[in-house]
Amino acid sequence: MSLRISLLAVLAVLAAAAASLLPATAARASSLGGWNLGEQHAVRQAGVMHDLDDQAFHGERPVSGHELPEALAAFAAQLGVAPVAAPSSGVSVTTFDRLLVAQLGATDVAAAVQHEAWSAGLQPPATFGTEVVARYLGLRDNHPFPHEELELFPTDAITRAEAAHSFAVALKWQGGGAQAARDAFSRFVLPSYTAAQERVLRLAVSKIGMPYIWGGETDGAGMGFGGQEHGGYDCSGFVWRVFKLSGFSWGRQIRGRTAASQAGEIARGARIRLDDVHPADLVFFGPGRFWQKATERRIVHEGIALSPDWMIHSSDQGVYVSPLRLDPWRAKRFSWARRVL
Structure with a gap:
């Protein structure tokens, strides 16, 4: 009898501890997914990204499944160009940047930057050219202290909030992103x-x-x-x-x-x-x-x-x-x- 009471007491303590973690977990998810609500609204209004099945955007979740091909196709329609091929699975920050740079029409600029760095003997990573162009165009952004838990490494899966930021910035370029990158990096000589x-x-x-x-x-x-x-x-x-x-x-x-x-x-x-x-x-x-x-x-x-x-x-x-x-x-x-x- 005493053993049963002890087990029930332990279970009650564990349940209380789990319940106490729920608000903190929910708050973290809200922080991860809600830092750019204005940009999320903008991409929804543009028809580039949509809420998920539960009618919430969930910016904290990775982009997955059919979302990226559909988003790139909708963005391409905004630009009046053909969509680039995209995998129907989750992608990293660097893969997402490569695809969006391609959709903007700046793959040639990224390739030229990559080649120049390689020719100069710098042995750049394969992502160097597209990351240089993507970041010049503002497709990534810093999360100021003390919210650096929002930062992603280049190899991390791109989240829906980060993707929304990139698409929102790209939409503001009005199709001029490739020319801006071309103008800037035509003089990239090492x-x-x-x-x-x-x-x-x-x-x-x-x-x-x-x-x-x-x-x-x-x-x-x-x-x-x-x-x-x-x-x-x-x-x-x-x-x-x-x-x-x-x-x-x-x-x-x-x-x-x-x-x-x-x-x-x-x-x-x-x-x-x-x-x-x-x-x-x-x-x-x-x-x-x-x-x-x-x-x-x-x-x-x-x-x-x-x-x-x-x-x-x-x-x-x-x-x-x-x-x-x-x-x-x-x-x-x-x-x-x-x-x-």
Whole structure:
């Protein structure tokens, strides 16, 4: 009798514990799926994506089954073009980006970017070209701290909320996305690299598409100083990952962890102007001018130069490639560069 009472008591405790977890689980699902309700509404209104059978959108769920072919066909109809072939099963972020870049008509741009990086000896991952184009067009987006549980790795299954964001942005391009990418990357030319530059930049481009994580510097959760809750990097953390955590000897001279400290720990006479940037230089941005002291307010961002005209960095599109001198907005905010190699 006492054993039966004990078992009933244990079951009651387990049931109560399970019930207490339900609100937290529901809240997490709501957070994962409800961060962009406006974009979900927009793609429903456009007929590109629809609610599921229970009349809810469920942005937290992976795109699966017939959803992606139907969405791409509906989007293609909006553009007045033929739909691209898509698998009728779940796809990763990178596969989704490749398909949407193709549907936008920018596959040739992505292929040219891929070829240029390969010809330069950077051994880019197979997804490099399409991720560069997709992120230039804004098809991915950063989830600000403290909501970084929403971030997806490139190999993660694309969720319905993330797909809705991409389609909503693509719809705003009004069919002009391919031309915008073509105009930007027609000048994507990389130089010949030294052996040292090649080693550093190969590692940098291998991280294309990794998420921006505030304070992040490592590839996975639970790693790094203090342990990250999600793998990825902030801008200076990306530099830290490439030069310091890689074990490259050149990283020993980098001591500070923030962009401002890395910009400020060199003598003013060692600062480099925009026209003199070399591959693998650290490039710094903000309201700080060439002659001013580096402070956290003056130096607010940094990246790694691929060439005098292009850089790779971690920002609002995760790790991606941006114009350097070719973008007047970015060139205006350039403070100085630092040579590490």
